[in-house]
Amino acid sequence: MPTSPAHSSEPATSTPRKVTKRRGQTRRRLLDAAVEVFAENGFGRSTVEQICERGGYTRGAFYSNFASLDEMFFAMWEQRSSAMLAQIRLAADSSSIDLSGLTPAEKLRAGTELVLGVVPVDDQWYRINAEFTAHALRNPSLKKALAAREDTILDTIVPILEKALHRLGRRIAGDPRVLGRALVALHDGTSVQCLIEDENAAARELRLELFTRVVTAYTEPDTTHTHTHRKEGSS
Structure with missing residues (x-):
């Protein structure tokens, strides 16, 4: 007899469990x-x-790791967000481009x-994120x-953006969270376009163009950055 999905009507608020090395490995494998399963069957049809x-x-x-599938999704989301933010931080700090x-x-x-x-x-x-959001x-x-x-993502990413923009001679004009929200919305929208047109290189080029235009629109030249570099050059 098929078993119904173990969804919870409440978000994950269970008491944190002690994570041993073995438990951590089990947790990662279950998340993988x-x-x-979520991608193949859909979140709502997975058990x-x-x-x-x-x-x-x-x-x-x-059940020794997750109270429900909802809690599992949030753990998956946090794992993925942390990894992505770490990569963005590394890229923003990178000196690999001349x-x-x-x-x-x-x-x-x-x-x-x-x-x-x-x-x-x-x-x-x-697919997973869109279905869980619904x-x-x-x-x-x-x-x-x-x-x-x-x-929480916005709170984390805004300082990274500010630091990266300073290196590029720009600063955010106005509320930094507005730019953060605009970039999140742009990522979501252009992602689905790129996935639908997965064989069209122009879709990814347009993604880059749109991000560049939005960042330009919400930033301005950083005169402090220019002044600092002039002082360093004259010393």
């Missing part, structure tokens, strides 16, 4: 299995049993391209939990 079977674990192993001799506009485009290179357009994750929109507590996590 869940990515495959704990399917994930356990794919990962080679029992229901007991699942900006000498470039115009301000060319510098901004080169920096944008470098950061976009580590922001994945992932078919599997897009699920959360039907549940007020999940919707609040999802919004809170989006705010």
Whole structure:
């Protein structure tokens, strides 16, 4: 007899469990299995049993790590967000591109391209995230939990953006979170376009163009940056 999905009407608020090395490995394998199952079957049609079977674990192993599939999704989301933010931070701090001799506009485009290179357009994750978002929109507590996590992403990414822009001779004009929200929305919108037109190189080129234009629109020349470099050059 098929088992119904173990969804919870509440976001993950369970008491944190002690994570041993073995438990951590089990948790990672279950999350990897869940990515495959959610992407193949759809979040709403996936069950704990399917994930356990794919990962080679029992229901007991699942419930010793996650209270529900909703909690598992948030763990998956946080794992993926942390990895992506780490890659963005590395790219923003990178000195791998030579900006000498470039115009301000060319510098901004080169920096944008470098950061976009580590922001994945992932078919599997897009399907999972889109389906869970639709699920959360039907549940007020999940919707609040999802919004809170989006705010956490903004709080983390804004300082990275500010630092990267300073290196490019720009600064954010106005509220930094407005630019952050604009970039998140642009990522979501252009991701689906790139996935639908996966054989069209122009779609990814347009993605870069749109990101560059949005960053340009929400930033201005950083006169402090210019003044600092002049002082260094005259010393």
